[in-house]
Amino acid sequence: MGFSIRRGVANLVRRGQRLAGKARCSVCLTYFKGALVKTIPTCSHSYCKTCLQKTYTRAMNDPEGILPPRCCGQELTMAFAGDFLAGYIPKELEMPDSVGHTDFRRRYLEILAERTSDPIYCAHCRSLGRQVFIPPEEINEEADSAVCSTCFQGTCTLCKRSNPHTFGNPCPIDSDESRQEIRYQRLSGRAGWKCCDGCGMMVSRDVGCAHVVCRCGQNVWLAF
Ligand SMILES: [Zn+2]
Ligand SMILES: [Zn+2]
Ligand SMILES: [Zn+2]
Ligand SMILES: [Zn+2]
Ligand SMILES: [Zn+2]
Numbered sequence: 001m002g003f004s005i006r007r008g009v010a011n012l013v014r015r016g017q018r019l020a021g022k023a024r025c026s027v028c029l030t031y032f033k034g035a036l037v038k039t040i041p042t043c044s045h046s047y048c049k050t051c052l053q054k055t056y057t058r059a060m061n062d063p064e065g066i067l068p069p070r071c072c073g074q075e076l077t078m079a080f081a082g083d084f085l086a087g088y089i090p091k092e093l094e095m096p097d098s099v100g101h102t103d104f105r106r107r108y109l110e111i112l113a114e115r116t117s118d119p120i121y122c123a124h125c126r127s128l129g130r131q132v133f134i135p136p137e138e139i140n141e142e143a144d145s146a147v148c149s150t151c152f153q154g155t156c157t158l159c160k161r162s163n164p165h166t167f168g169n170p171c172p173i174d175s176d177e178s179r180q181e182i183r184y185q186r187l188s189g190r191a192g193w194k195c196c197d198g199c200g201m202m203v204s205r206d207v208g209c210a211h212v213v214c215r216c217g218q219n220v221w222l223a224f
Pocket of ligand 4: 156157158159160161163165170171172173
């Protein structure tokens, strides 16, 4: 009796907070004003600023940590988390980065590059002597192309040279087999990507669904 009344009151308080436009962080279970919490559309889990920062810092600090951090098998992106991480300088993390910057995003990309198999660097920036890593979330896998956010030039993710490939600038990786091998090397460890049993193409998961139909018509189930 006493228990159910207490629970009833707790439910009312929670409902009141929801009605007041508050959202609860799924990690620390604290209520915040809606704008102070970010919710992942696919699994509906919410993160407050502190918990999101800790999630990144923990994964970056742990040499075995998986990057990008994941929630329910879904990779977290800088597009999602970026503004909660801006200006953040964690004590637990080795900052600044190798070139002396204390920007969290730069440090994150540096560690992410180290842990990415077959990382993509901008071909145009490299020709100018700058090493600019292009994070997985900025790669257009369907087009085998990555656009650099520093110089806005494209890089082919197969041959790692500048693209678009034209008649005068053809991609030297010209067999389907070697293209597939390179895609496989880069994507097989990534959340949400799997090799199709039917044709060997890499397929990605549709938002919120573990089942996809490959270009060849084969059904592919993605397990996490
Ligand atoms: Zn929290
Ligand atoms: Zn989740
Ligand atoms: Zn560039
Ligand atoms: Zn190419
Ligand atoms: Zn297929």
